[in-house]
Amino acid sequence: MKNTAIPLISVSCLLLAACSGSFAKVRTAIDQAPEWYDARRVEIRGEGYPEIIDVPTIEKGQAPGQTLEASRSRSETLRAVFTESERAAGPANVAAEIETFRDTVRREFAGFDASSDFLTDEEILAIRSAFDVPRVTRGRRAASR
Secondary structure, eight states, X not given: OHHXXXXXXXXXHHHHHHHHHHHHHHHHHHHTOOTHHHHXXXXXXXOSOOOGGGXXXXXXXXXXXXXXXXXXXXXXXXXXXXXXXXXXXXXXXXXXXXXHHHHHHHHHHHTSOSSTXXXXXXXXXXXXXXXXXXXXXXXXXXXXX
């Protein structure tokens, strides 16, 4: 028991000294806190907010719905001006333009010329016929021997 009592007492003394030192450090840090720290601490505690009884009421002449009519007439005027503008015309044939762009991008990634009409069908057939060489198979070689 003597062997365990001495280390336990020394450990508890060390912890007490460490805790008191850290409490002192925290206290000095709080004392050296920036100016906004006190206001933030009050805000976190929930102090300083107005009570429900202090919230102002809306007067009858200042109801929010009264300005909606003016806003609606202004937005209708702006919408009419916008629809009359040439720039407001909707795009025409968007799907075809997207497909053309898609084909162009695919050809560029494949390493082909971007335009699809760089070879005619006749030129393609001529190129294919130039490379169309009959192949000899093993079966034909074996039959001719």
